[in-house]
Amino acid sequence: MDERIYLDHAAGAPLLPQARTAMERAWALPGNPSSLHTAGREARRLLEESRESVAECLGARPGDVVFTSGGTEANNLILLGAAGARPERPRLVIGGGEHPSIAGIRERLPDRVDVLPLDSTGRLQSEAESVIGAATALVSVLLVNNETGVVQPLDAVEPAARKAGAWLHTDAVQAFGHQPLAFAELGVDALTVTAHKIGGPVGIGALVARRELALAAPGFGGGQERRIRSGTAMVALAAGFAAAARLVVDELASESIRLTQLRKTLADGIVATVPDAGINGQEPVSPAILNVTFRRCRADDLLLLLDAAGIDCSTGSACTAGVHQPSEVLLAMGRSEPDAAGSLRFSLGRGTDAAAIKRLLEVLPESVARARAAFQ
Numbered sequence: 001m002d003e004r005i006y007l008d009h010a011a012g013a014p015l016l017p018q019a020r021t022a023m024e025r026a027w028a029l030p031g032n033p034s035s036l037h038t039a040g041r042e043a044r045r046l047l048e049e050s051r052e053s054v055a056e057c058l059g060a061r062p063g064d065v066v067f068t069s070g071g072t073e074a075n076n077l078i079l080l081g082a083a084g085a086r087p088e089r090p091r092l093v094i095g096g097g098e099h100p101s102i103a104g105i106r107e108r109l110p111d112r113v114d115v116l117p118l119d120s121t122g123r124l125q126s127e128a129e130s131v132i133g134a135a136t137a138l139v140s141v142l143l144v145n146n147e148t149g150v151v152q153p154l155d156a157v158e159p160a161a162r163k164a165g166a167w168l169h170t171d172a173v174q175a176f177g178h179q180p181l182a183f184a185e186l187g188v189d190a191l192t193v194t195a196h197k198i199g200g201p202v203g204i205g206a207l208v209a210r211r212e213l214a215l216a217a218p219g220f221g222g223g224q225e226r227r228i229r230s231g232t233a234m235v236a237l238a239a240g241f242a243a244a245a246r247l248v249v250d251e252l253a254s255e256s257i258r259l260t261q262l263r264k265t266l267a268d269g270i271v272a273t274v275p276d277a278g279i280n281g282q283e284p285v286s287p288a289i290l291n292v293t294f295r296r297c298r299a300d301d302l303l304l305l306l307d308a309a310g311i312d313c314s315t316g317s318a319c320t321a322g323v324h325q326p327s328e329v330l331l332a333m334g335r336s337e338p339d340a341a342g343s344l345r346f347s348l349g350r351g352t353d354a355a356a357i358k359r360l361l362e363v364l365p366e367s368v369a370r371a372r373a374a375f376q
Helices: 017-027 038-057 071-085 154-164 235-250 252-273 299-308 328-332 354-375
Strands: 065-068 091-095 113-116 136-142 167-171 190-194 205-209 277-280 289-294 343-347
Touching: 017 235, 038 065, 038 235, 065 071, 071 091, 071 136, 071 167, 071 190, 071 205, 136 154, 154 167, 235 252, 252 277, 252 289, 252 354, 289 354, 299 343, 299 354
Parallel strands: 091 113, 091 136, 136 167, 167 190
Antiparallel strands: 065 205, 190 205, 277 289, 289 343
């Protein structure tokens, strides 16, 4: 895979050596962290040290961190947990263009979900007070959109949520590692992060929720994670998560500057060399995500042509990739169906360098031309 160019970090970043090393050490230890014997206590110690490290990286208390199998489960836990814990408040409010693990609540709880609309820039419109009310149990909005990279204005939603007495949650999966996160200062009651987007292992994430939130548990069992989530704790994955989190937080400032410049080079190069291409989403945006509409072609055709040229990218969220359909996020921004079906996401990470951007810009114009020829 060394000769390929990987531009799909928003779907999953390559495992960091530090995370691998931490997991190898943990896997050498026996013991269930719920057991009382020596091996169990050692496993519990490592689990709680990992929890403390992740909490510190997020500006939270260790007791706020509930380990999950990833971002999807964490999002499900807060939505269903709030709905079950606050039956006197039957409404949930979500942002437009949310990740499928949030947007899917409309199918699970039909007629109980209100949506904050997006404007053409991909940002939430200022209609929060007209949507959030006394019947709202929870408001959930992305901090950074996983397809466009647009940073959402939490400060525009938070006052309305507080006034209504609703809990406020943000999916910070795409923000973690690319912008500073201080849970205590964000003005939210809960946030979601996951490990494999930052170079940690697949299979672990976290719901960071204030201890004061009495969430209903959608599942049942031993109640190992604050009685919100049951199941034997994943000690080795937690150790890998903690190691990756520490590295990306320590190097966040320099990496953000580097990726911002690479993203700008790529965006400017596409606009200059590919006719009728448009960048989706306006500042502020994540330095790691660039979403581009290539009009008059199918994104799937272009993706396969780039794949044949040795470049990995995406048509959008990895949770919906593989199904040819227009991007729900771009449709929520008011894009036409053809434009929403002709967009690619390039997501950058630690392995992205100037040579990778140069190579993409070399092969992209011809690939777009071939995709358009196939479309006509």
